[in-house]
Amino acid sequence: MDRDATWRVIDAERAALASMLTSLSDDEWQTPSLCAGWTVRDVAAHVISSPQATARDVVRSMLAARGDVDRALFLEATRSSTRPTDQIVDDYRRFAGSRRHPVGTTYVDPLIDVLVHTQDIAVPLGRRHAMPADAAAVAATLVWRRPFPFHARRRLAGYRLVATDTRWSAGRGRPVEGPVEALLLLLTGRTAAVRKIPGTSVLQLAAGKGVRS
Numbered sequence: 160m161d162r163d164a165t166w167r168v169i170d171a172e173r174a175a176l177a178s179m180l181t182s183l184s185d186d187e188w189q190t191p192s193l194c195a196g197w198t199v200r201d202v203a204a205h206v207i208s209s210p211q212a213t214a215r216d217v218v219r220s221m222l223a224a225r226g227d228v229d230r231a232l233f234l235e236a237t238r239s240s241t242r243p244t245d246q247i248v249d250d251y252r253r254f255a256g257s258r259r260h261p262v263g264t265t266y267v268d269p270l271i272d273v274l275v276h277t278q279d280i281a282v283p284l285g286r287r288h289a290m291p292a293d294a295a296a297v298a299a300t301l302v303w304r305r306p307f308p309f310h311a312r313r314r315l316a317g318y319r320l321v322a323t324d325t326r327w328s329a330g331r332g333r334p335v336e337g338p339v340e341a342l343l344l345l346l347t348g349r350t351a352a353v354r355k356i357p358g359t360s361v362l363q364l365a366a367g368k369g370v371r372s
Contacts, residue, residue, distance in 0.1 A: 165267065202279050295340050
């Protein structure tokens with residue numbers, strides 16, 4: 160999948176998430192997401208803050224968090240989430256087609272963000288939104304290759320992950336097979352993914368793993 164195709168998927172997934180958000184009740188906006196300590200509202204605000212973030216914003220957040228990336232992301236998300244609901248949703252309409260991404264990241268990072276965070280919102284609310292498999296494979300490849308922030312290769316050492324719905328695999332060792340959507344969630348520390356992947360070994364593997372933003 161080339162850059163233009165990736166951005167088209169990002170556009171479509173942001174639009175789909177915006178549609179989901181418009182249907183949520185006030186209580187659903189305050190529901191805990193799959194990200195520990197983050198509400199649905201926090202996650203929704205975070206996803207669409209990415210195309211708006213300037214280098215100054217990134218530096219300010221990192222200074223406030225004393226260099227802790229996770230803390231910086233949380234502070235920025237909770238700050239953005241204090242805005243009225245209609246403003247958060249309107250940002251999805253305004254920035255859905257943006258090609259900007261924060262300094263130090265690639266065009267695949269917004270793809271990872273929208274694919275994974277949509278599930279962070281949808282799963283605890285009992286909503287269903289299928290990831291496009293080809294795009295999920297692109298996202299999974301970058302998550303696997305990077306040592307930070309998910310540490311996927313270290314956490315999943317000794318396993319070979321194999322997608323059953325598209326051509327994607329990574330790692331060496333005991334096979335773990337499932338939809339690429341579930342594998343991407345597993346790579347990013349979402350333990351909710353294990354119910355889509357057969358095998359008690361995966362349950363043991365995922366138990367207690369922290370969820371990163």
